[in-house]
Amino acid sequence: MRTMGVKDSKVLTPSTRSKLYHKLIKMGDYTVVEYPAEKLTDLMRKKVSLNLIEAIMVAEAISQLKDKPHTVFVDSPDAVPGKFEGRIRQFFDGVVEFVCENKADAKYPVVSAASIIAKVLRDQQIEHLHNEIGDFGSGYTSDPKTIEFLDKNWKNKDIQKYLRHEWSTIKDKKSTQMGMGKFFE
Secondary structure (H helix, E strand, O other): OHHHOOOOHHHOOHHHHHHHHHHHOOOOOOOOOOOOHHHHHHHHHOOOOHHHHHHHHHHHHHHHOOOOOOEEEEEOOOOOHHHHHHHHHOOOOOOOEEEEEOOHHHHOHHHHHHHHHHHHHHHHHHHHHHHHHOOOOOOOOOOHHHHHHHHHHOOOHHHHOOOOOOOHHHHHHHHHHOOOOHHHO
């Protein structure tokens, strides 16, 4: 895969990711697990951490594969990758070796490939949402255009289902509007 140019999706241009995506999806078995913002909000309100949610999603993805792998490479969002593996194993009881590492998408081609597929699918969804609710930028909290859009529109009923309401950016807006400021979250 490295000879194809597969590497961490963050260092590739959108057009390169798109070209690789079309090649990668033809190469073998893969699955995608998506949770809508409403489900993330519900889980987070039940005090389920984002790392645990991601572990649940990894376990679901492995379970959905037709051919179960012997080894699964995972880009750990947890500072302690072994802890993330333990979280996955709470929801997946199959016999599999896990290689959980931070920044695995830069190290292992299979993780880079998954990163590319996920990023292209996310970009497609963002484009669809731009057409539906307006241009809000990338959707990342580091994007000033996203923050500006939320400042103007976060109470709009048409976008509520797309917001993760336990996201600190939205919680800050709600508490500021209610006159509480950030200190009362």
